[in-house]
Amino acid sequence: MDWLLVLLLFIAVYAVIAAVIRQRGLYADHIVFYGPIMAIKSMKVGFFDRFTRFSTFLRLYASFGVVMVVIISIGMTVLLFFSLHYTFAVRPPPTGIYAPQNILLIPGLNEYIPSTIAVWLAFVITIAIHEFGHGILSRVENIAVKSVGALLLVVPIGFFVEPDEEDLNRTRGMRKIRMFGAGITNNIVVGGLCFLVMILLMGLVIPVAGPVIGGVYQNFSAEQAGVPSYSVIQAVSGTPVQTPGDVSALLNATRPGDTVTLTVLHDGVT
Incomplete structure (x- = not known):
């Protein structure tokens, strides 16, 4: 069966299921719609409380992450200015990498990122790691977590952690910064570990003789x-x-x- 027909079939099934749930108000406590996006959430968030026993370490980890994020942000800003200077001064010939669709790192839309199951799985896992960082640091900083869930648009496109707004508004200073910075800290650390593993695995590759x-x-x-x-x-x-x-x-x-x-x-x- 052609992949386009399979995709259309999945879209049709999703649309029917979403329409039935929306019209009948099924699972109103656990399913919320934001346009065509379905948010499935659970109030069972005790998982995050297990990390409070490591509060001291996690606060140090998150504080280090905040510093790391600031340094990386400054570095990226400097590189951006150098890139702009190079673009206006040298005027390099246009290539596909500067095309508008390649600015966004979206698989399939960006022509340099293939739309494969492996890439989409990595994309979803990256978002999950990011959001779980917020949830863990919320509990470490005594911010209640109301719910956790997934966002669906035919397929899973993301996850979310919903902190208690009143607790969040009462939180000030470094506690709040650590909570918000935990997601990107997780992404940077996990990305670095994956890169390290990739380098180590490359050392195990045996070159093949011949074309x-x-x-x-x-x-x-x-x-x-x-x-x-x-x-x-x-x-x-x-x-x-x-x-x-x-x-x-x-x-x-x-x-x-x-x-x-x-x-x-x-x-x-x-």
């Missing part, structure tokens, strides 16, 4: 011939190759319509 086929275009000759992705080219029309340059040289010597035989290694099989 690797990273992928094949749909409906082109390579796909129709059954050339597998992530395979290593060993020979082109019987001529052994060792580098991508060798492959390019042999292919450049062919003409449109010529038949090329590839010998590839995939999963240990030639």
Whole structure:
């Protein structure tokens, strides 16, 4: 089934379910609508109280995060000014990275961020980590949490933590700053840890000898011939190759319509 039809089916099912819930007032204490967005919330927020035993550490963590956020914000502002100066002084040729849709880091809209399940899952997890930071520091700073929940627009698009407004208004100074800064602190710390893990895993990568086929275009000759992705080219029309340059040289010597035989290694099989 075409992916567009699947998407339309999901949208239709979501619209029907949302319409029924809205019209009949079902689960009024737990479901609220903001236009087409459905907010599903729960008042069971005792989970956050478990972190109060680590209040001293979490306050230090959040305070460090506030300082880190300020430093990063200043650094980004300086880089922005340098970028503007470079843009007006040098006037670099326009590229796709400056296109309006690429300003927002939204998967699928930004052409450099693919709309895949893995990317969307990372996007949702990032928001969850952010919001849970607010919830945890709310309880550490004695701010009651009224509810926690998820935002749906066909698929989950975010999470939220709802602190008690009266407690929040009574909170002043560094306590309030720590609570608001906890979300982005979590994102920075988790992002840094993920980057560190990625660097460590890169050290375990074993280089592959020979030119690797990273992928094949749909409906082109390579796909129709059954050339597998992530395979290593060993020979082109019987001529052994060792580098991508060798492959390019042999292919450049062919003409449109010529038949090329590839010998590839995939999963240990030639």
